[in-house]
Amino acid sequence: MPRAGLSTSAVVSAALDVVDEQGIGALTLAAVAARTGVATPSLYKHVGNIAELRDLVGVRVMTEMAEHFGDAVIGRSGDDAVTVLMHTYRDYVREHPARYAAMPTDPLHDPALVEAGTRLLNVFVAVLRGYGLDHSAAIHATRCLRAIGHGFVSIEAGGGFRLAEDLDETYEQLIRMFVASLPHP
Amino acid sequence: MPRAGLSTSAVVSAALDVVDEQGIGALTLAAVAARTGVATPSLYKHVGNIAELRDLVGVRVMTEMAEHFGDAVIGRSGDDAVTVLMHTYRDYVREHPARYAAMPTDPLHDPALVEAGTRLLNVFVAVLRGYGLDHSAAIHATRCLRAIGHGFVSIEAGGGFRLAEDLDETYEQLIRMFVASLPHP
DNA sequence: AGTTCCGGGCTACTATCATTAGCTTTTGGG
DNA sequence: CCCAAAAGCTAATGATAGTAGCCCGGAACT
Numbered sequence: 001m002p003r004a005g006l007s008t009s010a011v012v013s014a015a016l017d018v019v020d021e022q023g024i025g026a027l028t029l030a031a032v033a034a035r036t037g038v039a040t041p042s043l044y045k046h047v048g049n050i051a052e053l054r055d056l057v058g059v060r061v062m063t064e065m066a067e068h069f070g071d072a073v074i075g076r077s078g079d080d081a082v083t084v085l086m087h088t089y090r091d092y093v094r095e096h097p098a099r100y101a102a103m104p105t106d107p108l109h110d111p112a113l114v115e116a117g118t119r120l121l122n123v124f125v126a127v128l129r130g131y132g133l134d135h136s137a138a139i140h141a142t143r144c145l146r147a148i149g150h151g152f153v154s155i156e157a158g159g160g161f162r163l164a165e166d167l168d169e170t171y172e173q174l175i176r177m178f179v180a181s182l183p184h185p
Numbered sequence: 186m187p188r189a190g191l192s193t194s195a196v197v198s199a200a201l202d203v204v205d206e207q208g209i210g211a212l213t214l215a216a217v218a219a220r221t222g223v224a225t226p227s228l229y230k231h232v233g234n235i236a237e238l239r240d241l242v243g244v245r246v247m248t249e250m251a252e253h254f255g256d257a258v259i260g261r262s263g264d265d266a267v268t269v270l271m272h273t274y275r276d277y278v279r280e281h282p283a284r285y286a287a288m289p290t291d292p293l294h295d296p297a298l299v300e301a302g303t304r305l306l307n308v309f310v311a312v313l314r315g316y317g318l319d320h321s322a323a324i325h326a327t328r329c330l331r332a333i334g335h336g337f338v339s340i341e342a343g344g345g346f347r348l349a350e351d352l353d354e355t356y357e358q359l360i361r362m363f364v365a366s367l368p369h370p
Numbered sequence: 371a372g373t374t375c376c377g378g379g380c381t382a383c384t385a386t387c388a389t390t391a392g393c394t395t396t397t398g399g400g
Numbered sequence: 401c402c403c404a405a406a407a408g409c410t411a412a413t414g415a416t417a418g419t420a421g422c423c424c425g426g427a428a429c430t
Contacts, residue, residue, distance in 0.1 A: 003378065003425070030416060041418080042379045050417065101290070107344035139350045143337075144359050146345075151336020152328075159292035160331075165324040173366070174329050181362040188396065188407065215387060226389075227408050235388065 004038045008046045011036065012056045016099065019057065024101045027054065055113055058104045062116035068092060069123045079179050081127045082145070086175050089149045090156070097157040121146075131182050141182065148174050189223045193231045196221065197241045201284065204242065209286045212239065240298055243289045247301035253277060254308045264364050266312045267330070271360050274334045275341070282342040306331075316367050326367065333359050 014035045019027050029050055033040040047053045072088040073081045093100040108114045124142050133141055152174055161167055199220045204212050214235055218225040232238045257273040258266045278285040293299045309327050318326055337359055346352055 006378080028416065029418090038378095039380060040416080041381085041420095044418075045378055105286070105339070105343040136350060139348055140355045140358050143340075143346055143350075143352075143355045144362065147336035147340060147359060148333060149336070150340060151332035151334070154290070154339070155328075155332060155335060158290040161328055163324055165321060165328075167328075170325045170328045173325050174332060177329065177362055177366040181358070181365070191407080213387065214389090223407095224409060225387080226391095226410085229389075230407055 004036060004042075006036060006038060006042070006046055008056070011043060011046045011053070012060050015053055015057050016060060016102075019098045019102050020096065023098050027057070027102070029053070054102070055104070055110045057102050059110075059112050059116045061099050061103050062113075062120050065089075065092060066116065066119040066123055069120070070126075073123065073127055077130045079182075079184075082179055082182075083175055085123065085127050086145075086149055086171070090153050090171060093153045093157050100154070100157055128182075133183070144181070145178060148178055189221060189227075191221060191223060191227070191231055193241070196228060196231045196238070197245050200238055200242050201245060201287075204283045204287050205281065208283050212242070212287070214238070239287070240289070240295045242287050244295075244297050244301045246284050246288050247298075247305045250274075250277060251301065251304040251308055254305070255311075258308065258312055262315045264367075264369075266315075267364055267367075268360055270308065270312050271330075271334055271356070275338050275356060278338045278342050285339070285342055313367075318368070329366070330363060333363055 011032060014032050015027055018031045018035060022031070029040050029043050032053070033043055036043075043053075047056065069085055069088050069092075073085050076084055104113060108117050121142070124145050125138065128138055128141050128145070131141070152171055155161060156167060161170070196217060199217050200212055203216045203220060207216070214225050214228050217238070218228055221228075228238075232241065254270055254273050254277075258270050261269055289298060293302050306327070309330050310323065313323055313326050313330070316326070337356055340346060341352060346355070
């Protein structure tokens, strides 16, 4: 019988499929093995253990987000860039809620995780370039933007906003609130 | 030999201790059983299964937060109430990061969860009373406040802000940003 | 073409955990 | 004092992570 022809990358892709289809809680080596048509122990040839697989999934998701967001804001600047970044962020999470939940919430121990996280962070930093913020102010503003985006988007993805009121409007209001706090010439 | 004298509430308390000491990932029936000095299957006399135990822990945490936050803002109003609520929120999560992570992030299926969630939400609603917001505006503002608080606090608890810049200042800035968006006479 | 050898996949096994079944015993109310 | 319900226990099952060690497919090299 022919081989499955797996690789670490293929295993991570299968893991992402499992996450997308059945949620982060269903990400087990058994599920990934079933999906790749291989016995569970065979996966250990490609990933060290399940914690490492989760890290690799996290890296993949963060890298994907960084690229996607970067593409969206390229060629834009100022309020336009901020607004587009936030909308792209929200749209991504609505399309892939489970994937977003697969991002690590604890300190990034693995260097690869740090690297991917930095790339993602840099999109937020870049979008605030051009407002003339000094080093310290830029850091605070970046943190605010992250907090606002992550807060809204994670509550929304978890079904945390339960009233009928239009969510688009709430999000616009948040963005306006942030933009208004930035210096404008 | 005497009985352990457990109860559902005592089991939940032990579960909270496990969470506080070893993190949400260590919350297993085995760990709770060890801590209460009982065999694992005995716990089923008090909780239906581990998913129910997690829900009960979530309810306990949300109830505790609602009470704690409510106490903090009582007798206050306006910007003062908002500011105190946000600081109390942040302080709570810094003191009990694992407990905060034990709050459910998915839709609140259990009615008890909904009830506790509503009590917690009501503190946020209450703090915005007095700004003269109409029904719809109050909902949007409440959502913004939740998003800002949850976003910052969960990133901080996860060690997500890694630069040396003062976090207190970032948080103040976020609060100011929100307060500035509210109508002031 | 034949041979080698390494890596990828497999089976078998262990340990931990959730959960069920069914037995024993404490204990509080008649 | 008795007895039934509640609370605990042991034993067993099934899922999952992880380890050890075997085997074979196929590329590389004569």
